[in-house]
Amino acid sequence: MKTTRNIFISLVALAVVGCSLLDEEPKSYLTEDEVYGSPEMVKNNALLSIYQYIGGNRQSEGLQGTTRGIYDLNSITTDEQYIPVRGGDWYDGGYWLMLATHSWTATDESLLDTWNYIFRVITLCTRNIHNIEIAALKFPDNKTAFDSYIAELRALRALYYFYAIDLYGNIPLVTYNGLSHDTISQLPRPTIYNYTLKELTSVLDQLPEEYSQKEGSEYYGRVTRYVAEFVITKLALNASVYADNDWTDNIYPDADAVLIKCGADTMPAMQAVVYYADLLSAAFRLEDDYNNNFKVKNENSAENIFTIPVNYQLYNRQWFYFHRSRHYRHGAALGVGGENGTCATIETLRAFGYPDNPDPRFDSNFYYEYVIENNDSVYLDDGVTPLFYAPLEADRLDLSGSEYEKTAGARIKKYEFDKNAITDGTIGNNDIVLFRYADVLLMKAEALTRQGIDATEIVNQIRKRVNATELTGVTLEDIYKERRCELMWEGWHRNDMIRFRHFTDQTTTNITNTGESFNYTTVFPIPQDILDMNQSWKQNNGYSATNY
Secondary structure (H helix, E strand, O other): OOOEEEEOOEEEEEOOOOEEEEOOOOOEEEEHHHHOOOHHHHHHHHHHHHHHHOOOOOOOOOOOOOOOOHHHHHHOOOOOEEOOEEOOEOOHHHHHHHHHOOOOOOOOHHHHHHHHHHHHHHHHHHHHHHHHHHHHHHOHHHHHHHHHHHHHHHHHHHHHHHHHHHHHOOEEOOOOOOOOHHHOOEEOHHHHHHHHHHHHHHHHHHOOOOOOOOOOOOOOOOOOHHHHHHHHHHHHHOHHHHOOOOOOOOOOOOHHHOEEEEOOEEEEHHHHHHHHHHHHHOOOOOOOOHHHHHOOOOOOOOOEEEEEOOOOOOOOOOOOHHHHHOOHHHHHHHOOOOOOOOEEOHHHHHHOOOOOOOOOOHHHHEEOEEOEEOOEEOEOOOOOOEOEEEHHHOOOOEOOOOOOOOOEOOEEOOOOOOOOOEOOOOEOOOOEEEEEHHHHHHHHHHHHHHOOOOOHHHHHHHHHHOOOOOOOOOOHHHHHHHHHHHOOOOOOHHHHHHHOOOOOOOOOOOOOOOOOOOHHHHOOOOOHHHHHHOOOOOOOOOOOHHHO
16 A cells, blocks of 8 residues: 655755755655655665765754854864954854853754754664665565665764764664654663664674765765774774763773774774774875865865765855855955854964974964965955964954954865855865874874873874974874864864863863863753653753753
């Protein structure tokens, strides 16, 4: 019997992954036969359709590229970057100050929007796994292919659970289709962590050993074995964080008490990091030029592991951070726009050795001091005064009234500017880098160091690539600093600060030094709207009724 269900209609064919761009909003009612009427339609509508959500063009959506979502929660909350108040600009109801001072509450809209985005994808993966299982009964000859689709969706769902536990701590586990709000249980962070690890290690052998970052590949932009191995490595590295039942007590569990499946064996977490890093080392290498990973055409980087495919001719995915950072006149000189916001903190400048002895990556990551575009100086509105970004003047949260109100701070550079980009330069042809091999090497170096094994040679591989002075030995703090310099602007610094126990003891321009413990802010509160729908759920530790 045919049943009519409210589903999505395919709109525009995408050569990128050979699938359909599915509009998020239902446009009509189609029968199941019309949606899953052939094995190819099952692949398009139950698997490939999900990848439209990896990137976004609306606030709080996409894994990167847009604002007030995962990236900002992982970046503006740290001592890496911030958005100061600049006179009449960037107060925005106190939102950016709230991120910088860790004063968010359970009623903040962006926390709810980000939660909804993450769990929308998790729920869609769960629903589509169910639909593929039903389709497999109809097309038994395609069971092998359908099993691989299910494995890929399980891995993608686990990827989103990684972001969910990292941001929100104690969360629901949605693995069955059609559950109502009142039947979904909130589980402790360690439980979801162990589930996520088990999901990824269970499906590894069913995932293709294919490159996800290569344009033209059937697997371009998709979760392959290499992507899953990277996420397992990241989960293992953060074992002491994610296996912690109470992150407010300053007592952290032993990472090596967490055993992780590594092939036919299990290993303690730090050994597992090395195991999976070595697997990835067989498939990836550092690019000879650091900047190649962020060029306009970066699809064939030998270093990038997982990216958000961006092509302004095919779909509407934004990379907004350059636009948000550059001065208005800087944008005008490029023929696009600018919002004169985000800049590097003083802590970041110190880590890079600016101004006395800057790291060689400083020029790749920042616009600073006098700005030259198209072989000409960029001038302020008077047409006479050159634009001068003053890095060291970004020394307070509110720059209003300062001589450098509009020009304080080193600005985002990292990605090559695409002269053909549209929408004020926010949609070009640079794929957005999510995971890359340099991070794998640094994770391995950290895991070895935590085991008391020298990792100097590994860190020096990364430093030699950019002609930085080689180190004669490395400590954990050396690796922490190296991660900041290598991965600047890439959305990993909050994760690093928490793991290295620096996130809640910030006494910089970002955190008001009141002596109060900020340990509970290593996770965000469960949005109040979600708690209101699930009366048995509890708010995360530290966020009492007085917090909202």
